[in-house]
Amino acid sequence: MDWTRKDLLDLQSLSAEEILTVLDTARQFKAVGERKIKKVPALRGKTVVNLFVEPSTRTRISFELAEQRLSADCINFTAEASSLRKGETLADTARNLEALNADFIVIRHKAAGAPHLLGRVLNAHVVNAGDGAHEHPTQGLLDLFTIREKKGSFEGLRVTILGDILYSRVARSDIWGLQKLGARVTLCGPPTLVPPVFTELGCRVTPRLEEAIADADVINLLRIQHERQRKGMFPGLGEYTSLFGINQERLRMTKPDAIIMHPGPINRGVEVDSEVADGERSVILEQVTNGLAIRMAVLYLLNGGHVPPAEVN
Amino acid sequence: MDWTRKDLLDLQSLSAEEILTVLDTARQFKAVGERKIKKVPALRGKTVVNLFVEPSTRTRISFELAEQRLSADCINFTAEASSLRKGETLADTARNLEALNADFIVIRHKAAGAPHLLGRVLNAHVVNAGDGAHEHPTQGLLDLFTIREKKGSFEGLRVTILGDILYSRVARSDIWGLQKLGARVTLCGPPTLVPPVFTELGCRVTPRLEEAIADADVINLLRIQHERQRKGMFPGLGEYTSLFGINQERLRMTKPDAIIMHPGPINRGVEVDSEVADGERSVILEQVTNGLAIRMAVLYLLNGGHVPPAEVN
Amino acid sequence: MDWTRKDLLDLQSLSAEEILTVLDTARQFKAVGERKIKKVPALRGKTVVNLFVEPSTRTRISFELAEQRLSADCINFTAEASSLRKGETLADTARNLEALNADFIVIRHKAAGAPHLLGRVLNAHVVNAGDGAHEHPTQGLLDLFTIREKKGSFEGLRVTILGDILYSRVARSDIWGLQKLGARVTLCGPPTLVPPVFTELGCRVTPRLEEAIADADVINLLRIQHERQRKGMFPGLGEYTSLFGINQERLRMTKPDAIIMHPGPINRGVEVDSEVADGERSVILEQVTNGLAIRMAVLYLLNGGHVPPAEVN
Numbered sequence: 001m002d003w004t005r006k007d008l009l010d011l012q013s014l015s016a017e018e019i020l021t022v023l024d025t026a027r028q029f030k031a032v033g034e035r036k037i038k039k040v041p042a043l044r045g046k047t048v049v050n051l052f053v054e055p056s057t058r059t060r061i062s063f064e065l066a067e068q069r070l071s072a073d074c075i076n077f078t079a080e081a082s083s084l085r086k087g088e089t090l091a092d093t094a095r096n097l098e099a100l101n102a103d104f105i106v107i108r109h110k111a112a113g114a115p116h117l118l119g120r121v122l123n124a125h126v127v128n129a130g131d132g133a134h135e136h137p138t139q140g141l142l143d144l145f146t147i148r149e150k151k152g153s154f155e156g157l158r159v160t161i162l163g164d165i166l167y168s169r170v171a172r173s174d175i176w177g178l179q180k181l182g183a184r185v186t187l188c189g190p191p192t193l194v195p196p197v198f199t200e201l202g203c204r205v206t207p208r209l210e211e212a213i214a215d216a217d218v219i220n221l222l223r224i225q226h227e228r229q230r231k232g233m234f235p236g237l238g239e240y241t242s243l244f245g246i247n248q249e250r251l252r253m254t255k256p257d258a259i260i261m262h263p264g265p266i267n268r269g270v271e272v273d274s275e276v277a278d279g280e281r282s283v284i285l286e287q288v289t290n291g292l293a294i295r296m297a298v299l300y301l302l303n304g305g306h307v308p309p310a311e312v313n
Numbered sequence: 314m315d316w317t318r319k320d321l322l323d324l325q326s327l328s329a330e331e332i333l334t335v336l337d338t339a340r341q342f343k344a345v346g347e348r349k350i351k352k353v354p355a356l357r358g359k360t361v362v363n364l365f366v367e368p369s370t371r372t373r374i375s376f377e378l379a380e381q382r383l384s385a386d387c388i389n390f391t392a393e394a395s396s397l398r399k400g401e402t403l404a405d406t407a408r409n410l411e412a413l414n415a416d417f418i419v420i421r422h423k424a425a426g427a428p429h430l431l432g433r434v435l436n437a438h439v440v441n442a443g444d445g446a447h448e449h450p451t452q453g454l455l456d457l458f459t460i461r462e463k464k465g466s467f468e469g470l471r472v473t474i475l476g477d478i479l480y481s482r483v484a485r486s487d488i489w490g491l492q493k494l495g496a497r498v499t500l501c502g503p504p505t506l507v508p509p510v511f512t513e514l515g516c517r518v519t520p521r522l523e524e525a526i527a528d529a530d531v532i533n534l535l536r537i538q539h540e541r542q543r544k545g546m547f548p549g550l551g552e553y554t555s556l557f558g559i560n561q562e563r564l565r566m567t568k569p570d571a572i573i574m575h576p577g578p579i580n581r582g583v584e585v586d587s588e589v590a591d592g593e594r595s596v597i598l599e600q601v602t603n604g605l606a607i608r609m610a611v612l613y614l615l616n617g618g619h620v621p622p623a624e625v626n
Numbered sequence: 627m628d629w630t631r632k633d634l635l636d637l638q639s640l641s642a643e644e645i646l647t648v649l650d651t652a653r654q655f656k657a658v659g660e661r662k663i664k665k666v667p668a669l670r671g672k673t674v675v676n677l678f679v680e681p682s683t684r685t686r687i688s689f690e691l692a693e694q695r696l697s698a699d700c701i702n703f704t705a706e707a708s709s710l711r712k713g714e715t716l717a718d719t720a721r722n723l724e725a726l727n728a729d730f731i732v733i734r735h736k737a738a739g740a741p742h743l744l745g746r747v748l749n750a751h752v753v754n755a756g757d758g759a760h761e762h763p764t765q766g767l768l769d770l771f772t773i774r775e776k777k778g779s780f781e782g783l784r785v786t787i788l789g790d791i792l793y794s795r796v797a798r799s800d801i802w803g804l805q806k807l808g809a810r811v812t813l814c815g816p817p818t819l820v821p822p823v824f825t826e827l828g829c830r831v832t833p834r835l836e837e838a839i840a841d842a843d844v845i846n847l848l849r850i851q852h853e854r855q856r857k858g859m860f861p862g863l864g865e866y867t868s869l870f871g872i873n874q875e876r877l878r879m880t881k882p883d884a885i886i887m888h889p890g891p892i893n894r895g896v897e898v899d900s901e902v903a904d905g906e907r908s909v910i911l912e913q914v915t916n917g918l919a920i921r922m923a924v925l926y927l928l929n930g931g932h933v934p935p936a937e938v939n
Contacts, residue, residue, distance in 0.1 A: 033727040034727070035671070036671065037670060037671030037672075038671045038672070038673065038699075038727060039670065039671040039699070044350060044352065045348070045349065045350030045351045045352040046350075046351070047351065047378060047381075049374075057703060058722065061675075061701055061703060061723075061726065062726060064701055065673060065699070065701060065726055065727075068673075068699040068701075069699070073351075073352070073378070073381040073382065075374055075377055075378060075381075077370060077374060087578075087580060088577075088578035088579070089581065092578065092579065092581075093578075095598060096371065096577060096578070096598070096601050097374075098598075099598040099599070099601035099602045100374065100375060100378055100601060100602065100605050101346040101347070101351060101378075101602065101605070264714075264722065265714035265718065265719075265722075266714070266718065268715070268718075285721060285722070285725040286725070288722050288725035288726060289725045289726065289727065292726050292727070357663060357665065358661070358662065358663030358664045358665040359663075359664070360664065360691060360694075362687075386664075386665070386691070386694040386695070388687055388690055388691060388694075390683060390687060401891035401892070402894070405891065405892065405894075406891075408911060409684065409890060409891070409911070409914050410687075411911075412911040412912070412914035412915045413687065413688060413691055413914060413915065413918050414659040414660070414664060414691075414915065414918070
């Protein structure tokens with residue numbers, strides 16, 4: 001299929017076919033990362049602004065490398081030193097970037113919906129790099145890519161997401177994507193962080209770890225953001241680990257071919273033990289590699305690139 | 314004419330002919346920004362260091378994009394993490410950058426005259442990106458470019474600059490440039506910020522808004538830098554707005570084809586209302602687009618580029 | 627000789643022949659910096675991550691320019707905004723960077739041995755850009771390059787290093803390199819900062835300036851890091867200057883062709899007077915220029931480049 005959307009804002013509004021188009025395109029770009037010369041000219045002379053109003057190193061670097069490998073010119077605009085601090089509105093900042101002929105705005109923002117606002121007021125392509133607790137669509141896509149690579153297809157696949165679901169944009173993007181592609185999703189964690197309302201999205205919700213991991217093909221461990229955890233919602237770190245941390249013993253309760261995912265950065269000894277994180281069931285570092293391919297694919301498709309990508313071959 | 318200066322330090326020392334050469338060259342580069350591939354090879358293999366000792370996002374990004382579109386290699390050197398904080402003098406920092414074979418130093422500094430100092434001690438080309446309350450020549454040039462684009466010529470044109478003239482480097486560069494090209498300049502604002510001494514530069518000075526805007530072809534609203542406004546010199550924000558803020562009602566007191574300019578970032582509801590800022594008389598976003606073209610033109614000319622630019626066509 | 631090492635971690639483990647190979651290669655790259663187009667395609671499509679966990683402007687910019695001139699894609703990863711602050715281990719950060727297909731990691735870290743750790747766990751090439759008080763091998767190499775350029779050979783050459791030897795990674799790299807190449811090293815400074823144990827490395831150690839500089843061919847002044855000097859170990863700045871600062875008078879006690887080196891940034895009036903720093907015996911700015919050539923050579927060799935560099939000619 002041809003890609004027709006101007007922006008990548010969320011997975012909720014994408015069709016299964018659109019998601020699969022991104023995954024197929026990313027497969028081509030993953031091969032570029034394994035070449036001696038990791039560069040294609042697809043976005044030469046295009047300008048990408050990375051507008052990271054909420055700090056991020058990992059996602060920003062992944063986007064920045066994706067842009068460089070597509071030969072785009074890229075500019076980093078971070079919150080710290082920005083005119084946003086001089087009281088300028090986000091829409092004005094974005095209009096100014098567009099006036100500089102920016103072709104793409106990659107935005108991370110603490111307010112859910114900020115990328116959608118920009119998508120409406122700008123002609124430039126907008127990519128959501130994480131908006132509040134709403135969505136993180138390129139993370140969702142890289143998770144889907146990794147799962148398909150390991151498991152072949154999504155139909156009937158059981159995926160368990162563990163941790164702070166309530167405040168996780170990664171969980172939301174994963175849920176939308178997985179369900180559109182036919183997987184069954186289980187959510188598990190402390191009841192304060194995994195409220196029953198998620199059953200309305202079609203997920204199974206349980207506070208019992210054993211139940212959540214027993215039949216899972218994929219176990220996705222969310223990062224415990226203990227540096228910004230809400231008091232009163234979250235048990236102590238030690239209690240979380242004793243109830244939900246994945247160690248070797250608990251890994252033995254899972255299906256022998258279940259894979260362990262994590263969006264990173266991992267807290268070793270909290271949500272996952274080192275033995276598990278570094279073990280053969282872990283695909284955590286492959287997720288990082290796949291994230292770069294997904295971001296190249298997204299920028300390529302938004303730019304009007306052909307499917308399959310001619311420039312890659 | 315051929316360009317012969319090593320540096321761009323101010324508009325005060327440029328001739329009308331030199332200013333027009335920059336504007337003519339920028340017209341060519343503006344077209345580059347509208348292409349699919351927004352890149353020319355004019356500065357390939359040249360190194361530009363953006364030495365922003367005073368923070369700035371907007372101007373730095375404009376320069377950085379100009380450099381990338383000219384295919385230069387560019388390095389950002391900001392005050393926060395710099396050896397300047399280890400007690401190194403500015404001249405030593407600059408000599409070190411030159412020892413790295415930097416071809417251009419783009420400098421923003423809070424001390425008036427800092428770019429001139431560097432221009433004297435370095436062989437590298439120096440571009441003033443704003444020095445204290447002295448000058449901001451690329452902003453002056455982009456204002457002139459925008460005015461010429463909208464009004465055709467400067468002869469007899471009436472330009473009113475509104476706001477904190479005393480501490481504005483933008484105002485100073487505008488005044489020098491406009492007068493050299495034959496425009497008549499009116500300055501208006503609170504008397505503490507628009508002292509009568511400016512009449513000695515040939516400007517009309519008035520604290521009465523109605524008088525200042527009645528016959529103006531161009532109205533340039535300076536940003537109220539309320540985050541660093543001097544106590545005792547400045548009325549409250551509300552008082553400033555009630556006396557000098559431009560809203561729809563006051564816009565009706567102007568000539569029907571008068572244009573509204575602003576160097577940005579704008580304070581909506583302070584020096585300008587949203588209706589005016591986003592209205593059809595506003596050229597604020599075009600100024601941003603033109604700023605990129607001006608900066609490309611300046612770097613191109615300093616580098617010894619031909620006039621008209623061969624590489625652009 | 628062909629280069630066979632994956633990483634550049636220190637000078638202690640390099641052979642004299644390996645050091646000379648870097649110096650020979652750097653000579654070719656120094657010529658690139660004098661061209662109109664200062665760029666070669668040697669690292670096109672390669673990714674370099676500058677992982678500066680300890681802040682640095684000078685060394686980072688030198689590496690960044692070296693990378694750009696070799697046509698590499700480069701990413702800056704600084705400590706301030708990094709996932710390291712979220713509790714991620716250094717090895718995990720590095721593994722993540724490698725998962726993004728980084729080909730080179732240039733690391734500065736306050737812990738001695740950090741680059742060696744990364745060298746062991748990564749397939750990517752690791753370059754030590756300064757680790758604690760251990761080594762700063764590219765600074766050592768640029769010092770050697772500068773000395774060879776000025777003095778022709780190392781055999782029997784007398785080099786005096788002045789200042790805070792105990793905590794200086796520059797001194798350690800210089801000592802290893804100089805002795806491997808046949809020079810004789812004298813260390814001089816306050817006894818608390820130049821302990822007698824350095825005689826075990828084969829150096830002459832003396833607290834008497836006159837003795838240290840009388841027969842020296844090269845005098846290398848270390849920077850007094852007064853912003854982080856240990857209390858109780860260091861005399862006052864004034865006392866240091868009166869005992870060890872190099873001024874015109876003391877310069878007259880040296881051999882007439884002795885050269886003055888300094889890794890920068892210099893404290894004018896502390897370890898060196900302006901007359902000496904800017905005088906004809908000073909090679910301080912040439913060291914900066916040579917540092918860029920050394921860093922290009924190191925990246926080029928680690929990447930498997932031919933000796934002599936074919937792409938440079």
